[in-house]
Amino acid sequence: MSKVGMLLLACLSATAAAAEPAATVVTLPQLTPPHWIWVNDFVFPHMVSGKAILVDGDAGRFVGELNTGFGSMRVVPSLDGRVIYSPETYFSRGTRGERTDVISLYDPAHLSFISEIQIPPKRSSNLPMMANAQLTDDGRFLLVYNFNPGQSITVVDTQTRKFVAEIESSGCALIYPTGKRSFFSICADGALLNTVIDDTGKVKSSDRTEPVFDVEKDPVTEKAVRVGDTWYFVSFSGVMYPVKAEKGSLTVQPTWSLLSAEEKAAKWRPGGLQQLAVHTGMNRLYSIMHQGDLYTHKDPGREVWVYDLAKRARLQKISMQHDAGSIQVSRDAHPLMFSIFIESNVLDIYDATSGKFLRSVTDIGTTPTVLVSP
């Protein structure tokens, strides 16, 4: 054998020894770990290409993504973690042609498409909010807010995987679940529309309260968070309105302010796209805060203030690494707090108990909106 032939053989042997297994695709845990987070991306400069990005908060690692269509809203993981629901909109020719709205079902272990449920092509297209799509407390029905500009709510049966009802909600918007078969919406005059459905998803009763929020002087934002039977709404000026669902009725509990008189005078106020987060186990509320005038209610903040909900007292101020517009706290006993801003794409991760900054993950999407825990 010539020297060249021997060299070639040596190279091939070396290659064979270092050969990797046949190309394959990563499989994820069937149940998404609690420290992973869904970063929903509206992709505003290219709205037809919405996505939801999964990030491992412990490793600071981009895990994978789902492609979620035009004006992407937010993913809704099933309560048992076996399926991911995603309300989506598509046009048959990209930006024109017939509009089709669907609930896409994805497999969390493979981030792969399972099937879809067609729904009325009315899904609200708006800056994403958690209250755009919610599950009933037993996970049976998926509720989706519609706006065209008529207002209604689509009901999907996740058991039969079928669209089952469209519930009129004229004058009232969004979805705040209160039980296995009940939810409420907020009306333009500050009243609440309390809706009860039956086991087929049809309306059983619908009652409208008197106005409970002062939409004239100091409106609450629609970015409420929930602990047990209570939804916490905060006003532009930082007044907390706890709305309690009890025995089929809705009542506003005594209000309290996130701010002291001195802080209010210094123009501190809550703000952001997903401005509140809670940890049920610790009964803590997290609020993005900034200093600004009236109508800065969507501005990001460089601080997150933490409150004990039982005592209605502040426990801590967390200094943020970057502007925070959206925050979320994981549900486990050693929770992480995640933070991102729609005008940035750096996901910051903190210890939600101590407030200590842990790590950043860069280049997460284009215009990230709401953060969803699995």
Place this chain on the structure above:
Amino acid sequence: MKWLDQLVEGRARSLAKRTSRRSMVGYLGALLVGAATVPLLPVARGATPPAPDPKAKKVDDPTSCDYWRHCAIDGYLCGCCGGTQDTCPPGTQMSAVTWVGTCHNPLDGKDYVISYNDCCGKATCGRCMCNRNERDTPLYIPFQSNDYNWCSGNGKANVPYHCSTARIVAAAK
């Protein structure tokens, strides 16, 4: 990495604008803009708006986020996308429904009702992003909320959003 610099610079500028709010006086109303009619339903809002800032820049450039008409806009400025502040770019459709604001014109000292009709039917323009929230309300008060895509239910175009105009409807009283 010029594109990256531009991106960062653009975001920094945008943020600067979002954190230095200017004032707005007057009323907001629910506005439905049909093909030929403009039924205005002004509703006085109770909260006291910040007083006009005497140092506010008198910007007369419709492609600037600081332009006075843009006090409650949220989107890409049509003036940067082939249209103007009151016309849609070629090939798009103007939304049939919209949200309104009342903005103070520092050039003549008067307030005007502004209709922010979206232009629809093409992919997002992506130029001159502008978000100002004076008198903006949450989604449950739709006709004063700039967080909706107002191309919704807009005939043939239906949902695709391209850019936003800022049309003067009337002098505010």
